[in-house]
Every structure is written in C-alpha cells, then in structure tokens.
Amino acid sequence: MIHDIAPHTYDNQYAPHTPRDEDIVLAYRKGEILCNYEDDVLSFPTLLQLGASADTLTYLFTIDQTRYFLAGVEVDPFAGFAYRPVSLARTAMPRVASFAAITGHQLSVWYRDSRFCGRCGTPTVHDGVERMMRCPNCGSMIFPRISPAVIVGVLNGDRILMTRYANRPGAKRSALIAGFAEIGESIEQTVRREVMEEVGLRVKNLRYYKSQPWSFTGCLLMGFWCEVDGDDTIHVDGRELAEGVWLTREEIDWDDIGLSLTGEMTQRFRDGLARVEE
Numbered sequence: 001m002i003h004d005i006a007p008h009t010y011d012n013q014y015a016p017h018t019p020r021d022e023d024i025v026l027a028y029r030k031g032e033i034l035c036n037y038e039d040d041v042l043s044f045p046t047l048l049q050l051g052a053s054a055d056t057l058t059y060l061f062t063i064d065q066t067r068y069f070l071a072g073v074e075v076d077p078f079a080g081f082a083y084r085p086v087s088l089a090r091t092a093m094p095r096v097a098s099f100a101a102i103t104g105h106q107l108s109v110w111y112r113d114s115r116f117c118g119r120c121g122t123p124t125v126h127d128g129v130e131r132m133m134r135c136p137n138c139g140s141m142i143f144p145r146i147s148p149a150v151i152v153g154v155l156n157g158d159r160i161l162m163t164r165y166a167n168r169p170g171a172k173r174s175a176l177i178a179g180f181a182e183i184g185e186s187i188e189q190t191v192r193r194e195v196m197e198e199v200g201l202r203v204k205n206l207r208y209y210k211s212q213p214w215s216f217t218g219c220l221l222m223g224f225w226c227e228v229d230g231d232d233t234i235h236v237d238g239r240e241l242a243e244g245v246w247l248t249r250e251e252i253d254w255d256d257i258g259l260s261l262t263g264e265m266t267q268r269f270r271d272g273l274a275r276v277e278e
Ligand SMILES: [Zn+2]
Pocket: 117, 118, 119, 120, 121, 122, 135, 136, 137, 138, 139, 140
C-alpha cells in the first residue's frame, strides 16, 4: 500500500530541526505540489535549490536520513520544478516520494487550517516541543486532525459486497463499503452503521484486518471483514447514489496497483484468502 515504504523508514517524531541545504522542501498550493515529474518519477527541490529563507520553514518528518520541511510562504515555480496535482502520487514513482508528497499534504492542510484559534480567534503559534499549534491568548492546544474511517468487506458465501457509484462519470470501478466514524460510536458500530446505511444489511463476525493512513482525505482507514447476518437482499440508499452487488471472485474487475486498503482487501478476496468464518 502507499504507506508501505520499506526498506525506507518514516520517522514522524516532531523536533524543531534547523534546516540544512540538502533538506527537502515541500511546497503546496491549492491541492498541488511543487515537484519535478518526468517519466513517472517524482522529486522535490532541496532548500539549496529553492533558496527559501530557513525561518519560513516548518519541520515535517524524516525518511531515512532525509529531512522534509514545509514551505511557509508561497513559492514560485522555477527551472525544472512546477506545481502538479497531489493526486499524481497515486501513480508516481518511487513509492517513497509519493508517500512523502501525500503525508506532507495532509500536514500542510492542517497547518493552513490551524493558523487561528477556533475558540477565541487569536493567531496561533507553533509549540516548540510537540507537533501542536498553541493559542497564546487562551491556551487552546490544536493537534493534527486525523479522521477515522472504515473499509468493510462483507462476505456472503462465495461472494463479496461491492458498490458502484451510479452517477459518477466512468464510475465502473467497484469499491467496498466505506465511511467515516461519527462522534460517540466505536469503530465496530461504524462498520455496522455504514453497511446498514449504504445497503440495508445486518452484519456479524466482525474481524479487524489492517489499517492504512490515507492522507489524500486525512483519514486513518480501518479495514474489517464480516458476514451478512440474515436477509441478504440489498437495499441501496439513494442518498449515496451507489448500487450494491454481490460478486464472486471471477466477477470482480479490479486492477489493484498496490495502493489502497480497498485494493488489497479486494485482491485478497479474489485470491481466496478472505473466507466466511464458520
Ligand atoms: Zn484562543
């Protein structure tokens, strides 16, 4: 998946590092990232190339020995580097650069949206110790926001429940049931509620599979397997405008490019590795 970057190691411990010339600077603008992108290969400017003032940069994370900083002011494109949609990280290589691009993007969105205290409106300041923005007036502490969400593989004999968005152009591709956790519910309750809301089915035997940070949308995805409980008649919720279908392994048309938890779970089902629990 997109966050599986081994043998590279991602270190997200916050520390107020002083930028060095060889450090990478990630600059974002309206969903785009400043990068060099040729022949599907993605790279980013160093501080030396960019020539930005070090005191406008915010430390993000380290991958292996390489530190990544966030540009705090808008940077103009320059020789070899242009703004490209962050979504190109879905297909760009190497995987470690794609991971850096989307992870930096999630952090940049959080920093952008945390410049003022939501409680009293005062401009916030960086905390020196943790990755946190602090209000110097009322003391409010703002931590990075991550939204928990579920991906659900509902099994029924030798079939799996897939959904398709009926009203989106080119929306032939199938997906698993997915949705955000709501305040006040456990993640297991999220699974049950989302399946009920989207296709009107009860489920049982919930089994946690795996999680994935999905920085495109600021989520932490949690994958579950479960089985339909009782009546397997699908009642599609018109609000989500999706159609739900039971598909066998042979009926799934899905080109997994190794990116997403949905893709991995779908592939496991196709490979016969996800089965109904007796
Ligand atoms: Zn405040």
